[in-house]
Amino acid sequence: MTDDRSATGPGGGKRRIILLMGAAGAGKGTQADRxxxxxxxxxxxxxxxxxxxxxxxxxxxxxxxxYMDRGELVPDALTISMFMDELSRPSAERGAILDGFPRTVGQAAALDNVLAERGDRIDAVVYIEVPDDVLVERLAGRWVCPTCGTPYHELTDPPAASGRCDRDGTDLVQRDDDRPEVVRARLERQIPPMLEVIDHYDRSGRVVRVDGRQSIDAVTSDIMAHLAARADGRA
Ligand SMILES: [Zn+2]
Structure with a gap:
């Protein structure tokens, strides 16, 4: 078989651990699955x-x-142990896509150390960039019908008549979490530590930036093109 695995060396070649970064609403989960x-x-x-x-x-x-039962955060060392456990499975022989961790520079440094002990490292950090205003539009566009529970989205799935349920005509409402000011405050807490993690990896030239305003397909093919270029450069 001559697929892309030859780029990282046949059987047992260096695996690729990729960290996917992006704010809520950037499409990170979707891209990670793809x-x-x-x-x-x-x-x-x-x-x-x-x-x-x-x-x-x-x-x-x-x-x-x-920790979870007490509503507390799982300690970093335990989270890292879980990732290392998964990375030691045969399914991760060719690498893995990490998502949701590290969220801080401290976590990134700790993860780097544990990976280095095993001769591994984060190969590339893919940052799906979306301007704050667009994130707010995406995240704060959600409305729901209080009568039948049908969800709508101002941009992607609007009702036929503005602000009213297609099924029963009820006035749509917005959950507190979906209100623009709440969304904005959440992003303001989330983005600065994320940018610090990206900066941490940028110092060693490992960050790939992709325009997350594009279509889902375009974002995927952009990421794949960047990763292929990096693999070629190393070969
Ligand atoms: Zn309804």
């Missing part, structure tokens, strides 16, 4: 890892559960 298919590697999302480990009753899962 990249996982394109690259044939697992998509490791921090939230899913916890849930899967708890469901599988692993020792790490049991430890994470104690």
């Amino acid at each position: 990249l996982a298919v394109e690259l044939g590697t697992p998509h490791l999302a921090s939230g899913n890892l916890f849930r899967a480990a708890i469901a599988a009753r692993t020792e790490l899962g049991a430890r994470a559960r104690v």
